[in-house]
Amino acid sequence: MLSRLVLRAAPAALRALPPPPVAVGVLHATRQLHTTQQSLAPLPPLPEKGGEVRHGLIPEEFFQFLYPKTGVTGPYMLGTGLILYLLSKEIYVVNHETVAAACILSVIIYGIKKFGPDVAAFADKLNEEKMAKALAVKNEAIEGLQAAIEEEKKEQWRVEGRSYLFDAKRNNVAMLLEANYRERLMMVYNEVKKRLDYQVAMQTLKRQKEQDYMIQWVEKNVVQSITPQQQKESIAKCILDLKALSRSAQAA
Amino acid sequence: LPAAVLLKDTKLMDVKLGQLPSWLAMRDFTPGGIAGAFRRGYERYYNKYINVKKGGLGGISMVLAGYVVLSYIWSYSHI
Numbered sequence: 001m002l003s004r005l006v007l008r009a010a011p012a013a014l015r016a017l018p019p020p021p022v023a024v025g026v027l028h029a030t031r032q033l034h035t036t037q038q039s040l041a042p043l044p045p046l047p048e049k050g051g052e053v054r055h056g057l058i059p060e061e062f063f064q065f066l067y068p069k070t071g072v073t074g075p076y077m078l079g080t081g082l083i084l085y086l087l088s089k090e091i092y093v094v095n096h097e098t099v100a101a102a103c104i105l106s107v108i109i110y111g112i113k114k115f116g117p118d119v120a121a122f123a124d125k126l127n128e129e130k131m132a133k134a135l136a137v138k139n140e141a142i143e144g145l146q147a148a149i150e151e152e153k154k155e156q157w158r159v160e161g162r163s164y165l166f167d168a169k170r171n172n173v174a175m176l177l178e179a180n181y182r183e184r185l186m187m188v189y190n191e192v193k194k195r196l197d198y199q200v201a202m203q204t205l206k207r208q209k210e211q212d213y214m215i216q217w218v219e220k221n222v223v224q225s226i227t228p229q230q231q232k233e234s235i236a237k238c239i240l241d242l243k244a245l246s247r248s249a250q251a252a
Numbered sequence: 253l254p255a256a257v258l259l260k261d262t263k264l265m266d267v268k269l270g271q272l273p274s275w276l277a278m279r280d281f282t283p284g285g286i287a288g289a290f291r292r293g294y295e296r297y298y299n300k301y302i303n304v305k306k307g308g309l310g311g312i313s314m315v316l317a318g319y320v321v322l323s324y325i326w327s328y329s330h331i
Binding site (some may be wrong): 046091092112120 | 300304306
């Protein structure tokens with residue numbers, strides 16, 4: 001791209017140079033460097049109609065040249081005079097070739113007058129088809145390039161979205177890491193809780209066992225300590241109490 | 253006189269009658285010059301009458317008429 005800039009700047013730089021010195025010769029002093037931007041494309045379109053020709057033989061410019069001096073009939077008078085001069089001075093000799101030429105010319109003119117417009121229309125149609133094909137190719141190329149431009153713009157827009165894509169991916173990864181971390185945290189908590197529960201259960205079990213054993217031992221000792229004599233005394237007391245109670249119940 | 257044009261640059265139709273000999277003497281008569289003159293004449297005729305969108309009969313008929321006249325001139329002595 002920079003080379004194209006240099007190439008563009010080159011003619012401007014060349015124009016900025018001073019013209020070659022005059023000492024080379026008088027001829028060179030009048031020559032100018034290229035001052036116009038001549039370019040070969042796009043070509044100017046062809047002219048629609050060719051130069052006007054009257055009677056198929058004489059260009060219109062001849063009639064316009066003689067018009068100011070002799071009016072409309074001037075060139076015809078000139079033509080008549082010329083023909084009479086040629087015939088009378090025998091510069092144009094009338095012989096068998098004249099008759100042949102007259103027949104040939106009449107046939108040619110009849111053919112042109114009859115078939116001229118059809119041939120012209122046919123040739124025009126051929127030209128139109130050629131032009132239409134070229135135009136179609138050009139239009140298709142332009143449309144293709146425009147579609148390519150649209151696609152390119154879309155791709156550029158998509159590239160802008162790439163940062164969002166990476167953000168989303170980063171978010172995903174962060175979320176995965178977070179979830180993993182929380183999972184492991186949960187596992188650690190559960191494990192620790194299990195171990196602590198185990199310890200607590202051990203302790204309660206131990207205490208319960210101690211309690212049971214102590215109760216059992218106390219009971220056993222108490223039962224042992226109750227001697228037979230004490231048993232008899234207690235039974236006798238109970239009987240006395242029962243009797244007293246029955247007496248009070250009987251009396252009431 | 254910035255408006256005055258050099259004689260060798262004027263066209264034939266603008267040359268006055270008295271200047272005609274000097275104008276003719278100034279023309280380029282080298283072989284390259286003559287070939288250039290033929291080429292220029294051909295280009296002028298071609299671009300005016302033939303290289304157009306709707307060319308007419310006059311384009312080729314003038315060439316054929318010129319050929320007829322020229323061949324008559326060349327064979328006049330044989331008649």
